[in-house]
Amino acid sequence: MSERPEIIHYFGAGPALLPNDVLKQAAADLINYQGTGLGLGELSHRSAPAIAVVDSAKESVKKLLDVPDSHEVCFLQSGGTGEFSALVYNLLAAHAKKTGKKGIANYLVTGSWSQKAAEEAKRLGADVNVAVNAKINGKYGTIPPPSEWSLSPPEQTAYVYYCDNETVNGVEFGYIPPVPEGVELVSDMSSNIMSRKVDVSKFGAIFAGVQKNIGIAGATVVIIKKSLLEKPADSELVALGIPLAPIVFDFATIAKNNSLYNTLPIFNVHIVSLTLARLLKNGGIPVQQVISGRKAEKLYMALDSATEGVYMLPVAKEVRSRMNIVFTIPGEGREKAFLEGAKKKGMTGLSGHRSVGGIRISSYNAVSEQSIDLLVDYINDFAKTI
Incomplete structure (x- = not known):
């Protein structure tokens, strides 16, 4: 088996890069977990080792995000x-x-993922109010100020949903959206979780698919207010026209069973646990927030300072994502040339999402500053050839 390079310059949006030491430990654990003679993927999800994996991952989430006792963590x-x-x-x-x-159900639609979430809610029979539609001329790239939002009356509002970082469109909220007192705020933080501090107490629920910033595909972490686990009888929900949750999506059932009601992919959660333990060891969220900001600043500075017209950044400066930096390069064949040149230097995963094209740099936690510096140099050098 060939040895993995110590540093890989990969900027894919997800599944994304993971730390080498995490992968090496996970690989060993997949073969023989803690001397059991069995790989972690072979152990029962209700065995003592598997339960310990879940508990460890939950505890790390709580520590890193300072999750209050009012909230439950589930996988x-x-x-x-x-x-x-x-x-x-x-x-x-x-x-x-x-x-x-x-x-x-209120939705702040600021990019492709919040749009998909709103469409799914409507498909399932929810009464959906799109309180924000940030698409302008068919494209996303801004967030209207709260004064322009059209939320439903508080007493009628089940929740307000937003995507904290739009992976496809490169739009990120720089603040927690304000909602009326008593209204539950829900956020998709799949692509920026664990990259900056979050006041969890302000949310009814937070979720994240782990494959972008803290793990591999197949698992999701959900942080939910315990009071929201209470619900009427199924017959009452049916009478109100509210769809019943499939049992594997019922948060109350999942929480009651420590995330192990059904066969949770324990190996996937283990990788999350290893990644979060590493983050804690390296200083936690305060340190990572500084690093994430510094990496993004380097990239935007290079793109903004290039000769005018070389790199076109479609996102308003005040809502530019730290995690997903998107841009285009006008001119026949220039984007292809940029990607090919980057690949020759060992940098991959830079193609924009298939729905929007262009270039996308995903600077998740595992992407090293060395990789960012190499890419910055290339951005500067490429601009000189135009």
Whole structure:
């Protein structure tokens, strides 16, 4: 088996780069976990070692994000797209428990993923209010100020949903969206979780597909307010026109069973646990937030300072993502030349999402500053050839 290079200059958006030491430990654990003679993927999800993996991962999430006692941490299968559905079922049910009514699902649509989430909610039968539609001339690249949002009346609002970082479009919230007191705020943090501090107490629920910043595909972490686990009887929900959650998406059931109601992919959660333990060892979120900001600053400075017209950045400066830096290079064949030149220097994963094209640099936690510096030099050198 060939040895993996110590530093890999990979900027893919997800599944994404993982730290070498995490992968080496995970590889060993996949073969023989803690001397059991069995790989972690072979052990029962209800065995003592598997339960310890889940507990360890949960504890690390709580430590890193300072999760208050008012909230529960769960791991589920499905990825972020599955949570688009799960949140509809669970948050509508929680609102019905509180008010006896169905409630309106509000969505702040600022990019492709929040758009997909809103479409899924509507497909499942939720009464959806798109309080923000940030698409202008068919493209996303800005976030309207809260004064322009059209939220439903607070007493009718089941939740307000937003995507903290739009991976495809390179748009990121620089603040926690303000909502009326008593209204539950829900966030998809799949692509920027563990990159900066978050006041979890302000959220009804946070979720993240782990394959972008903290793990491999197949698992999702959900942080949910414990009070939202309460819901009416199924018959009451049916009478109100609220869809029943499939049991594997029912947060109350998942929480009650320590995320192990069904066969959770323990190996995937183990990689999350290893990644988070490494992050804690290296100083936690405060240190990572500084690093993430510094990497993004280097990239944007290089792109902005290039000769005018070489690199076109479609996202308004105040909402530019730290995790996913997107741009285009006008001119026949120039983007192809950029990608080919980068590949010759060992830099891959830079193609934009198939729906928007262009170039996309994903600077997740595992992407080293050495890789960013190499890419910055290339950005500067390429601009000189135009």
